[in-house]
Amino acid sequence: MNARLLLADTLTGVRERGAVRALVSQGQPGLSLRTGDGRWTGLDADVARAVAAAVLADPEAVDWRPTGPTARLTQLAAGDADLTVCNVSWTMGREAAHGLLFAGVTCYDGEGFLVPAASGVDDPAQLAGERVAVHAGSTSPANLAAWYRPRGLAVQPVPFDDPREALAAYTAGECAAYVLDKVALAGARRTLPDPAAHRILATEISREPMAAVVRDDDPRWFRICRWVLQLLFAAEYESQRLGAWGRAAVARQAGAHGPAAGLDRDWAARVLTAVGTYAELYERNLGHASGLNVPRGPNELWTRGGLHYAVPLH
Numbered sequence: 001m002n003a004r005l006l007l008a009d010t011l012t013g014v015r016e017r018g019a020v021r022a023l024v025s026q027g028q029p030g031l032s033l034r035t036g037d038g039r040w041t042g043l044d045a046d047v048a049r050a051v052a053a054a055v056l057a058d059p060e061a062v063d064w065r066p067t068g069p070t071a072r073l074t075q076l077a078a079g080d081a082d083l084t085v086c087n088v089s090w091t092m093g094r095e096a097a098h099g100l101l102f103a104g105v106t107c108y109d110g111e112g113f114l115v116p117a118a119s120g121v122d123d124p125a126q127l128a129g130e131r132v133a134v135h136a137g138s139t140s141p142a143n144l145a146a147w148y149r150p151r152g153l154a155v156q157p158v159p160f161d162d163p164r165e166a167l168a169a170y171t172a173g174e175c176a177a178y179v180l181d182k183v184a185l186a187g188a189r190r191t192l193p194d195p196a197a198h199r200i201l202a203t204e205i206s207r208e209p210m211a212a213v214v215r216d217d218d219p220r221w222f223r224i225c226r227w228v229l230q231l232l233f234a235a236e237y238e239s240q241r242l243g244a245w246g247r248a249a250v251a252r253q254a255g256a257h258g259p260a261a262g263l264d265r266d267w268a269a270r271v272l273t274a275v276g277t278y279a280e281l282y283e284r285n286l287g288h289a290s291g292l293n294v295p296r297g298p299n300e301l302w303t304r305g306g307l308h309y310a311v312p313l314h
Contacts, residue, residue, distance in 0.1 A: 010082050010221035011262050014055055019063040022048035023075060023084040026066045026163055029187030030286045030294070031087045040064050043285040044085035046275045047106055047212055050228050051083060054267040059274035068161050070137030073098045076213060083225060084213040087184055089139060101222050102211040104229035108298040108307050110204030111143045112182035114170065114189055117199045124203050128153040130176035133166040135159065139206065140179050147205040181208045186292045220262055227261065230311045231268050236277035237301055237310040247272065253313045278308065
């Protein structure tokens, strides 16, 4: 029997196991990071919780599977996980090559540079000829080449399988900069002994729409994960317009479509109770409440100049 056909009923498998198998990063503050008490925190982690709340009525019913950039998509494609929420950018090449579908953007970002504040570097061009730390299996080397080559410049990307090793090489002075999506850089910077001694350059050299990913062999599971994400945006939008009444109305509207999607009528209310709207999720993990103070920028709703658009639920 075709192995992919065996993977096609993800929802049944998740319910039989009693957990959503979620691939997360090996430790990115603000996105997915295991704290000292064993709890996973971050925006990506909360997206996994939202899915678990929808399908299992328990936001903590997640089998956390930390992995590196080189394996986060191949493991999913092989059936070793149900969902990847691992600060992975949505690209055509990734979707086509691995037989995957991106269920929706969780965070719009762009590749940036972390440099010592005392280095005097204000522009990526000043790093020409230098070694820069990157994640193995990421889009960073291609992004660097695309930015530097037209300018007749180049840097030397030094790949690391573990983000902690990349950051350590940068802080040890083995690399002149740490290159990563700027949201992830904000989290990495905060873990350093003296965050003020390091700065993130204003320049972004790429577009990095980080997204949740599933296999392409199960339309029902894809649909569930996509609408869990859309619920978060819709609830924020209606909360802005109508307060608590609007939030409750969104939960009712989405819940009414639950049975047709393989869910019950209370799935949306559970998700919003577990993680809140997208605004609450962002503030808790990346905003002022998190200490990272990453401006929402393109992660605002479209009504406030951002890129997140709440697709209608009814």
